[in-house]
Amino acid sequence: MNKISHSFDIHKKTILTLLLILAFIWSLFSVNWGPELVHTGGKATLAQIFESLFHPQLSSEIINLALIATWRTLSYAVAGMTLAIIIAILFGVLASGVLAKSELSRRFSKGVFRGILGFMRAIHELIWAWLFVASIGLTPYAAIFALAIPYGGILGRIFADIINDVPKEPIEALYSAGASRIQLLFYGYLPMAASDMISYTMYRFECAVRSSTVMSFVGLGGIGFQIQLALQDLNYNQVWTYMFFLIILVVLIDLWSNILRKRLVE
Amino acid sequence: MQQLNNIFELNNISKVYERKIAISSLSLTIKKGELVALIGPSGAGKTTLLNILANVLKSESGQLLISGVLSDKYNSGKKLAKKIGIIRQQFDLVGQLPVVHNVLAGRLVEWGFLKSLLSLIFPQEKELAKKALDRVGLLDKIYEKTSNLSGGEQQRVAMARLLVQKPEVILADEPVSALDPARAEDILSMLTKLVREENETLITVLHSVEYAKKYFDRIIAMREGKVYFDLPAEKVTDKLLSDLYDLKELN
Ligand SMILES: Nc1ncnc2c1ncn2[C@@H]1O[C@H](COP(=O)(O)OP(=O)(O)OP(=O)(O)O)[C@@H](O)[C@H]1O
Ligand SMILES: [Mg+2]
Numbered sequence: 001m002n003k004i005s006h007s008f009d010i011h012k013k014t015i016l017t018l019l020l021i022l023a024f025i026w027s028l029f030s031v032n033w034g035p036e037l038v039h040t041g042g043k044a045t046l047a048q049i050f051e052s053l054f055h056p057q058l059s060s061e062i063i064n065l066a067l068i069a070t071w072r073t074l075s076y077a078v079a080g081m082t083l084a085i086i087i088a089i090l091f092g093v094l095a096s097g098v099l100a101k102s103e104l105s106r107r108f109s110k111g112v113f114r115g116i117l118g119f120m121r122a123i124h125e126l127i128w129a130w131l132f133v134a135s136i137g138l139t140p141y142a143a144i145f146a147l148a149i150p151y152g153g154i155l156g157r158i159f160a161d162i163i164n165d166v167p168k169e170p171i172e173a174l175y176s177a178g179a180s181r182i183q184l185l186f187y188g189y190l191p192m193a194a195s196d197m198i199s200y201t202m203y204r205f206e207c208a209v210r211s212s213t214v215m216s217f218v219g220l221g222g223i224g225f226q227i228q229l230a231l232q233d234l235n236y237n238q239v240w241t242y243m244f245f246l247i248i249l250v251v252l253i254d255l256w257s258n259i260l261r262k263r264l265v266e
Numbered sequence: 267m268q269q270l271n272n273i274f275e276l277n278n279i280s281k282v283y284e285r286k287i288a289i290s291s292l293s294l295t296i297k298k299g300e301l302v303a304l305i306g307p308s309g310a311g312k313t314t315l316l317n318i319l320a321n322v323l324k325s326e327s328g329q330l331l332i333s334g335v336l337s338d339k340y341n342s343g344k345k346l347a348k349k350i351g352i353i354r355q356q357f358d359l360v361g362q363l364p365v366v367h368n369v370l371a372g373r374l375v376e377w378g379f380l381k382s383l384l385s386l387i388f389p390q391e392k393e394l395a396k397k398a399l400d401r402v403g404l405l406d407k408i409y410e411k412t413s414n415l416s417g418g419e420q421q422r423v424a425m426a427r428l429l430v431q432k433p434e435v436i437l438a439d440e441p442v443s444a445l446d447p448a449r450a451e452d453i454l455s456m457l458t459k460l461v462r463e464e465n466e467t468l469i470t471v472l473h474s475v476e477y478a479k480k481y482f483d484r485i486i487a488m489r490e491g492k493v494y495f496d497l498p499a500e501k502v503t504d505k506l507l508s509d510l511y512d513l514k515e516l517n
Contacts, residue, residue: 017412168356174371177371187360187371
């Protein structure tokens with residue numbers, strides 16, 4: 001019986017794969033294959049961009065500018081993530097329902113806060129950025145809030161799931177030792193969830209740096225804004241300088257989070 | 267007055283899962299200060315009975331009195347925790363916390379929110395934890411991460427928590443089944459010794475008849491949801507035991 005349903009599953013998979021391949025081939029026909037498909041000057045530009053990869057502009061003036069811009073991007077990301085973590089812990093705990101006394105209030109708390117978190121992350125940070133720029137102007141706060149809301153939504157949802165997945169035996173033992181809901185949270189759920197929560201947050205922090213870069217295209221300053229200006233001047237050598245700064249930043253954060261994660265596992 | 271001496275009184279307690287009868291019309295009395303071993307084949311209903319005594323499982327019919335008071339009256343976790351302490355296999359501790367916090371968790375029933383939060387940074391009433399850990403021989407591990415301890419050591423930490431919690435009765439469900447024989451005897455002799463010293467009552471589900479006879483005063487054997495025999499430990503004969511674990515179905 002199990003075998004039959006298993007082979008049926010494989011069958012379904014094959015059919016699905018075939019369908020997807022067919023859809024892909026069909027989509028190729030709808031492309032207008034002609035000389036105008038690729039922008040005529042494109043090849044030359046591409047070559048130029050590639051060539052300047054090896055000649056980033058390294059004048060002290062540009063480096064200085066890049067440093068300041070990188071610092072700004074990083075500060076937006078750090079401030080945004082800090083706010084996001086606070087939101088996520090608060091809403092995540094409520095969305096996990098572990099503080100609720102009765103089954104009914106647990107469902108209510110889970111439903112409401114999972115809904116709020118869903119709304120926060122359903123809207124992309126760029127759209128939040130536009131909304132905040134439109135309402136409070138081109139201030140750093142616009143960038144920080146625009147990051148904090150969707151990232152708070154994502155982190156909060158994951159935190160809630162991590163808290164719900166914690167082993168039940170130690171929690172029951174604490175409960176039978178007379179711990180209240182809030183004591184269960186601090187002596188059971190949070191200590192057991194902490195390492196997963198921190199390691200996911202570190203991963204998200206890396207994403208926040210990239211988001212913060214893209215967001216500065218909206219005009220909020222930072223490394224993305226400098227890249228945009230350089231691109232408008234067709235100054236690809238400068239573009240690469242900024243790109244390298246961005247790459248170094250992301251790599252450094254990755255290294256740091258690896259060290260932190262290793263320490264947590266021990 | 268007789269009633270005050272009874273920590274548990276069960277009258278015709280029954281528990282049914284779907285169609286399976288786990289406990290059928292069981293009546294028992296357990297006196298203060300008794301050390302009771304609960305034995306019987308797998309599926310006899312030992313865990314179910316222990317969970318009913320712990321008031322975490324409600325029986326379908328019958329009546330349970332805890333210290334002469336109807337079990338329904340113990341409706342808050344805190345009230346129950348002062349009466350009943352529970353110890354299971356060694357998976358009951360929060361492995362990520364240092365030993366001291368797992369021991370002091372036995373004080374959460376008395377502590378308010380702020381004190382318990384502060385204690386995670388500056389352990390409160392540390393002397394209490396130290397004394398308890400000293401009695402189970404683990405004083406040197408007080409700041410060790412709990413998950414680094416062996417299974418037997420973790421069970422001793424769980425006992426230290428119970429020493430701090432000071433319940434009137436301790437219910438234990440196969441507390442040594444995950445340990446090697448030497449470790450198991452060590453834990454059982456320590457548990458029974460501490461319970462005697464503290465004048466507490468102990469009810470332990472055990473798979474080993476040998477340990478039951480060696481460390482306990484009274485042995486209650488269960489089979490198919492009923493009490494098969496209930497005797498002082500020294501009166502339990504090999505004949506009774508072989509009948510108890512006989513694979514033939516009862517009628
Ligand atoms: N949650 C449950 N749902 C359905 N049936 C259950 C449940 N818990 C226990 N049972 C059934 O009730 C009966 C008694 O189970 P119980 O766990 O009390 O046995 P036990 O004596 O503790 O056995 P063991 O020695 O294997 O731990 C068993 O037949 C079991 O299948
Ligand atoms: Mg059992």
